Amino acid sequence: xxxxxxxxxxKILRFYEGTEAxxxxxxxxxxxxxxxxxxxxxxxxxxxVAVGITAQVIMLIWEFIRKFLYVVIFMFIPYMxxxxxxxxxxxxxxxxxxxxxxxxSTICGSLANTTIFAMGDRDYLMIRVMLVSPYMNxxxxxxxxxxxxxxxxxxxxxxxxxxxxxxxxxxxLTACSRPIGEMLAIITFDHFRGVYENxxxxxGTIMAICVILAYGLPVLNGRxxxxxxxxxxxxxxxxxxxxxxxxxxxxxxxxxxxVIIREAMHNKREF
Numbered sequence: 001x002x003x004x005x006x007x008x009x010x011k012i013l014r015f016y017e018g019t020e021a022x023x024x025x026x027x028x029x030x031x032x033x034x035x036x037x038x039x040x041x042x043x044x045x046x047x048x049v050a051v052g053i054t055a056q057v058i059m060l061i062w063e064f065i066r067k068f069l070y071v072v073i074f075m076f077i078p079y080m081x082x083x084x085x086x087x088x089x090x091x092x093x094x095x096x097x098x099x100x101x102x103x104x105s106t107i108c109g110s111l112a113n114t115t116i117f118a119m120g121d122r123d124y125l126m127i128r129v130m131l132v133s134p135y136m137n138x139x140x141x142x143x144x145x146x147x148x149x150x151x152x153x154x155x156x157x158x159x160x161x162x163x164x165x166x167x168x169x170x171x172x173l174t175a176c177s178r179p180i181g182e183m184l185a186i187i188t189f190d191h192f193r194g195v196y197e198n199x200x201x202x203x204g205t206i207m208a209i210c211v212i213l214a215y216g217l218p219v220l221n222g223r224x225x226x227x228x229x230x231x232x233x234x235x236x237x238x239x240x241x242x243x244x245x246x247x248x249x250x251x252x253x254x255x256x257x258x259v260i261i262r263e264a265m266h267n268k269r270e271f
Contacts, residue, residue, distance in 0.1 A: 018055030176244030
């Protein structure tokens with residue numbers, strides 16, 4: 001439990017913030033506020049816990065909506081546009097969605113949208129003010145991201161018409177690719193400092209290449225190769241699971257998170 005509290009200190013703080021914001025909102029409502037007593041939201045009252053849980057559920061729903069809009073805008077709508085002109089894409093919706101998801105989320109998201117260097121105000125608060133170790137702060141953010149993405153994308157892919165088993169395998173594949181991306185980012189920081197200092201250019205290049213391949217190849221070929229279905233083959237997923245487990249082992253035992261965070265904080269102040 002102590003390890004859990006350290007690792008997810010930011011989420012616990014967010015729970016308390018959501019609770020206070022919810023109570024404040026309830027007390028401002030014209031009709032409801034009259035029925036609320038001063039003792040209704042005591043420190044250990046059930047009503048206070050209920051408000052906190054409700055606030056977190058609303059936040060999770062908002063995160064789901066954002067992920068859903070991402071898939072709709074960058075994958076489903078492009079598929080619909082291509083399907084209108086290309087019959088071979090129209091009749092292979094699940095394969096096309098899998099291809100777009102692998103290119104834009106599994107590959108591009110893992111390489112160009114890493115957690116380790118995403119230094120925000122919340123991270124500064126947790127590390128500098130709340131004195132949470134950079135190691136625990138990173139692992140908490142990363143594990144939360146893995147779990148929520150897995151659940152959200154699994155539901156969204158099923159809504160987009162991808163079969164349940166393929167959706168599950170694709171989510172496992174993507175979850176395994178995330179620690180690999182984080183590991184590569186750390187290795188780049190440790191051994192290729194020049195590349196790290198120009199990481200915005202690198203990330204932009206990765207995103208541009210993935211976008212061009214995601215939309216360009218199906219249009220040029222008039223279809224998505226049927227071999228992309230092997231991206232969700234159990235053997236491929238098993239190999240990625242082993243690689244992802246090795247990368248996670250590296251992240252768990254890496255010793256120099258404080259150096260990385262210090263550099264990220266320095267860059268943030270400069271910005």
